[in-house]
Structures are given as C-alpha cells and as structure tokens.
Amino acid sequence: MAFYSEKVMDHFQNPRNVGEIPExxxxxxxxxxxxxxxxxxxxxxxxxxxxxVKFKTFGCGAAIAVSSMVSEMAxxxxxxxxxxxxxxxxxxxxxxxxxNKMHCSNLGADALHKAIxxxxxxxxxx
Numbered sequence: 001m002a003f004y005s006e007k008v009m010d011h012f013q014n015p016r017n018v019g020e021i022p023e024x025x026x027x028x029x030x031x032x033x034x035x036x037x038x039x040x041x042x043x044x045x046x047x048x049x050x051x052x053v054k055f056k057t058f059g060c061g062a063a064i065a066v067s068s069m070v071s072e073m074a075x076x077x078x079x080x081x082x083x084x085x086x087x088x089x090x091x092x093x094x095x096x097x098x099x100n101k102m103h104c105s106n107l108g109a110d111a112l113h114k115a116i117x118x119x120x121x122x123x124x125x126x
Contacts, residue, residue: 005095011065028114
C-alpha cells in the first residue's frame with residue numbers, strides 16, 4: 001500500500017473547491033487512459049486573476065487530493081502565476097506523493113493550464 005502524507009489524506013477526505021462553475025471563463029479537461037484518472041478544471045477570471053477555481057475529478061485518492069491542492073494553490077493568483085504551478089510544486093505542497101502516483105500531479109497542473117489556455121484563446125490569445 002502506498003504511503004500518503006497527512007496533507008494528501010486531508011485533501012482526499014475533505015476536497016476543496018469541488019464542482020462546476022456555470023458560465024466558466026475557461027475549462028480544461030485531461031485524462032490518463034493508463035490509470036483511468038479524469039480531471040476537469042473550471043476557472044472564473046476577473047482583472048487577470050483567478051477569482052474562482054473548481055474541479056471535478058474521477059480517479060484515485062491521489063488524483064482527488066492533487067486536484068484539491070491545485071485549486072487551492074491557484075485561487076487568487078494571476079494567470080501568469082497560475083501557469084507556473086508545476087507537478088513538482090503540487091507534490092511538494094502535499095508533502096510528497098508515492099513515485100507511482102506522481103503522474104497525478106501532472107494531471108492537476110495540466111488541467112489547470114488547459115483551462116487558462118482555453119480562457120486566453122477566447123480572449124484572442126491575450
């Protein structure tokens with residue numbers, strides 16, 4: 001059995017920011033066919049900042065914890081700051097992930113980045 005930090009367990013058992021944002025400014029979906037994890041991130045942008053971030057994740061406990069942590073890390077940041085969130089920074093913030101679960105941290109950051117890219121494409125690439 002994989003060892004999870006207290007922070008991972010907390011975000012898995014009490015995930016933050018779960019749900020959808022109706023009329024989201026940006027939406028990013030990503031999945032890993034190997035493990036079956038699917039993540040969708042929704043963002044609301046105001047004055048170039050992430051005013052709200054929500055997610056829906058179908059996957060293992062690590063995938064849910066990662067989605068929760070990414071949403072917490074991104075909220076209130078500028079779009080450029082949020083684009084700097086990486087798989088390594090997410091894993092570090094969670095107190096580490098087992099090596100076989102590190103791909104989950106990629107998915108969370110990638111889904112957030114896709115939502116921001118979706119928003120920017122709707123704004124004409126600004």
